[in-house]
Amino acid sequence: MSKSLLVLSPADTAACCPPLSREPLSAEQAVQVAPLLKALAEPVRLRLMSLIASHPGGEACVCDLNDAFDLSQPTISHHLKVLHEAGLLDREKRGVWVYYRARTEALASLGALIGDPPSGRAGRQSMAETPS
């Protein structure tokens, strides 16, 4: 259809960039990372991700997830698809049921990208001299 040359899931892009505070993200890097954050930037998806990631084994059945929300089944299915296509969830069908597993490596990369300190110097005290 459109993108079928890269086998890399979007989630892998988070590991491709230094932390936000270390050096400026390039325009291309930003375009690659933003979809990951966008996938998480929704209350329902955030809860879904947390529900699945905190489940024993890091996976959960859709049947259980549906019951945890006051939303229609297609809506939950839609949100799971968004997280899956972002590379944050793995999908596996076992018999009649479908299980989604959290990609904790992707979460870890993303967390490091956002939260890691500048470099060796932890603090950001400085305030330095007159900027410009």
Added chain:
Amino acid sequence: MSKSLLVLSPADTAACCPPLSREPLSAEQAVQVAPLLKALAEPVRLRLMSLIASHPGGEACVCDLNDAFDLSQPTISHHLKVLHEAGLLDREKRGVWVYYRARTEALASLGALIGDPPSGRAGRQSMAETPS
């Protein structure tokens, strides 16, 4: 206008929740955290945040930021406002110029919320027993 009982900036909410993979986020927690991620989930804002956070002193002048993008000045101003209202940027006017400073503590909390492993066990191997 609508919600004005809490003086807490949205960015503080990230520190209020355990890591995603540790225990399920409540609906309220998710609603509080999502705006933070939504603020970052945009390529331009992600670059802005990175530009400011990686600047010496963790702050940057709007005049410099405008030149870093091929966007109109109001658009940059809008994005900075979004990041500011999310609690990710501090605003300070010095003379004619306005400086935005990165709230690295907010970034750190958010990064930890997303990326931190389940609990003490760093690995995400587990796979544990049969889920359900």
Added chain:
DNA sequence: ATGAGGCATAGAGTGCTGTCAATATAGACG
């Protein structure tokens, strides 16, 4: 085969978001 249950997809409606041009505000400087 036939039916039932679990999940995905399609299509529509509504609201939000990113961008711009135009304008307002606010301070500095003649």
Added chain:
DNA sequence: CGTCTATATTGACAGCACTCTATGCCTCAT
């Protein structure tokens, strides 16, 4: 006091996102 510069606000428009109902597909049991 008037003007110039830096930033913010307003209003408009296009596109996207969240939700629903309706429907299709797949798997298992009968």
